[in-house]
Amino acid sequence: MYQDTNNLHIATENITKSYRSGDAKTVALKNVSLRIAQGEFIMITGRNGSGKSTLLHQLGLLDSPDTGEIYINGREVTRLSEKKRMDMRLRQLGYIFQEYALVAELSALENVMLPAMMIGTSKDARDKALTLLAKVGLRDKARRLPTQLSGGEQQKVAIARALINAPRILFADEPTANLDTIASKDVLRIFKSLNEQEHITIAMITHEPEELEYATRHIKLSDGKLV
Amino acid sequence: MKSELRLPFYLAWQYIRRGRKWTFFLTTSLMAVAFINLIFISSLFNGIIDGSNKQIINTLTGNIYLTPKDGDDFIKDKNKVLDTLKSVNGVEAASAEMLVPAELKYKNLKGNWQILAINPADESKVTNVGQKIIEGSYLNVNDEDAIIIGRQITGGSDDGGGASSFKGAKIGEKVTLAIDGVSKDFTIKGIFETKFSETDKRAFITEKALGQLMPGADTQATTIVVKISAGQKEQDIISKIHAIGIEANVYSWQEAAGLMKSISESFLSINILMSTVGILIAGVTIFIVIYVDIINKKKQIGILRAIGIKPYIIITSYVILSAVYSVLGVILGTAIFLLVLTPYFQAHPFVLPIADAVLVLDKADYIARSEAIMWVSVLSGLIPAAIITRTKMLDAILGR
Structure with missing residues (x-):
């Protein structure tokens, strides 16, 4: 059983996840036990199909493991109802997808405001969103729609959206995969800054070895197991 | 005040304002056509009945007729x-x-x-x-x-x-x-x-x-x-x-209607049957169009759920969007019906053996059919949005 400590932010205990496609069963995660301390910046690497995204989905409460437990801030969250998981995603976790995942009909500002509007007033949400957009260097493009932004800019908007409710944990699933080198460095510098200056715990998947230097720790998955 | 309650309206408004204009136009037009289809048949039957009633009044009995006691x-x-x-x-x-x-x-x-x-x-x-x-x-x-x-x-x-x-x-x-x-x-x-x-x-x-x-x-x-x-x-x-x-028996023209009365009743039955079929066809068509529109936003709905937007907000936003489609469709359909079809058939009535029939829109029929279109639309928005918000979030996000 996982024992909570003051500086442990995320932990998993023997989590297993498998998928079934027709008669074929794929075991994506095999008894993965992981500890991430508060303020760590973890990079997760591994070949395609090694289980990286599956692991992040479990940690980000987008999915549930078949067996094992997940702890966030010392609380067992594996079997929480969807309502409570949703509330945790809204208030405590930030999630950044590979493909930006912005709402096409909303401007950059409105995309960022959206999660904050769930828990506060529109004015508060707007003020916070503008501050965050300024922080990622997009204050002057706040009114632009996603289609009017470059890939790197869209990803920065997604980062700002993930930060709007001041989460202490940020998950990023290959956030630089679709970006050029300059945009990738911009995004990574933002992550580094969030981690170092605001002590946000970050778990990020990457395929790029040169990105590992931004992390405080590197873990590798192979065939669903931590290596 | 928390903005949560305003979010569905906010999202629906942004979908309308910034969504694909052609999708919006075509969906609204489809609603209008479905609505016209519903009121046209009913109005035609009303026109035939009205025409034949006028024939009785104007050529046979007047409004009232007296016969020997x-x-x-x-x-x-x-x-x-x-x-x-x-x-x-x-x-x-x-x-x-x-x-x-x-x-x-x-x-x-x-x-x-x-x-x-x-x-x-x-x-x-x-x-x-x-x-x-x-x-x-x-x-x-x-x-x-x-x-x-x-x-x-x-x-x-x-x-x-x-x-x-x-x-x-x-x-x-x-x-x-x-x-x-x-x-x-x-x-x-x-x-x-x-x-x-x-x-x-x-x-x-x-x-x-x-x-x-x-x-x-x-x-x-x-x-x-x-x-x-x-x-x-x-x-x-x-x-x-x-x-x-x-000293005479006094009757209203309806009592002389005789055969026309039974024809009117037959029209009423046919009207109900055709309206039912029309509503079913309109319902299925509208459902498919809105369903496809929402299914295309499956990934977006999954992402909204992932960032913590409550399902009821997502569902309500699409229900509002569908309701807007239907209200605008009814308004557009009514405008086309009243400003184009009705004047056209006033000028070129349907020539029938019993009377020249024009389109007569009955208020109760109009309200009932408007409501039918709106309910079908709301259900068409509600059902797929509810289905997607109940599917596994990852399946929605990953488009599985």
Whole structure:
């Protein structure tokens, strides 16, 4: 059983996840036990199909493991109802997808405001969103729609959206995969800054070895197991 | 105040404002077409029923008609009765008719037809047979040997008038009228066609001419037809007529409808059946269009869930979007119907054997069909959005 400590932010205990496609069963995660301390910046690497995204989905409460437990801030969250998981995603976790995942009909500002509007007033949400957009260097493009932004800019908007409710944990699933080198460095510098200056715990998947230097720790998955 | 409750409206508004304009336009247009389809059939049937009712009123019975009281063959002293009727508040005009079963002979053709003796001046204030003359002219009060004949009697190449018609009698030709063994030649002064077969099987002579054939008959009537003023109700005037003590049976035009009433009832059944089928077709079409629109946003819905947006907000936003589609569709459909279709069919009515039918939009039908479209739309938005918010979030995000 996982024992909570003051500086442990995320932990998993023997989590297993498998998928079934027709008669074929794929075991994506095999008894993965992981500890991430508060303020760590973890990079997760591994070949395609090694289980990286599956692991992040479990940690980000987008999915549930078949067996094992997940702890966030010392609380067992594996079997929480969807309502409570949703509330945790809204208030405590930030999630950044590979493909930006912005709402096409909303401007950059409105995309960022959206999660904050769930828990506060529109004015508060707007003020916070503008501050965050300024922080990622997009204050002057706040009114632009996603289609009017470059890939790197869209990803920065997604980062700002993930930060709007001041989460202490940020998950990023290959956030630089679709970006050029300059945009990738911009995004990574933002992550580094969030981690170092605001002590946000970050778990990020990457395929790029040169990105590992931004992390405080590197873990590798192979065939669903931590290596 | 927390913005959560405003979020569905906010999202729906942004979907409308910034979504694909063509999708919005086509979906709204589809709603409009589905709505027009629903109200068109209903309005056409209403138009046919309304047209045939007007035929009864305008060519046969007026709004109200009086017949001899039970046990009598005639309404006696008809002029006195007419004067009394015309004094009733709400009565615009009244005309006495004397229906005589007679034999009409044309060349070597003869048949038994309904001959009505009228005062043409009075009659033209109640019925519009005088305006339906297709050849020749209407009767004058002093005509003594003139007759106007319905198209079903004169017959002709395109009449379909049947074996007993006169196979193309023309104005100026003579017909012989025989009543109770007394014969007299009349000249065909006019031929009328109302398209209402009950009327087109009649012939009219003046009461003066009847008086020569049947002395004394010109003071009697078998029917008195009454036209009421605009805005008056038949039942109110009937009550007033009863109150002044006229010795006759008094009926509203509906009671003479007979066959037309059963045709109207048949139309009602067909209308209900076609409306049901129309609503089903509209429902399925609208459902498919909105379903496809929302299914295309499956990934977006998954992402909204992933960032913590509550499912009810997502579902409500799509229900609002669908409701907007339907409201705009109904508005657009109504505009097209009232500004394009109705004037067009006023100018080019459907030519039917019983009447020329235009589109008549019934208020209750309109409201019921508008509601049907809106409910179908709301369900079309609700069901797919609810399905997607219940699918596994990752499946939605990853488009599985």
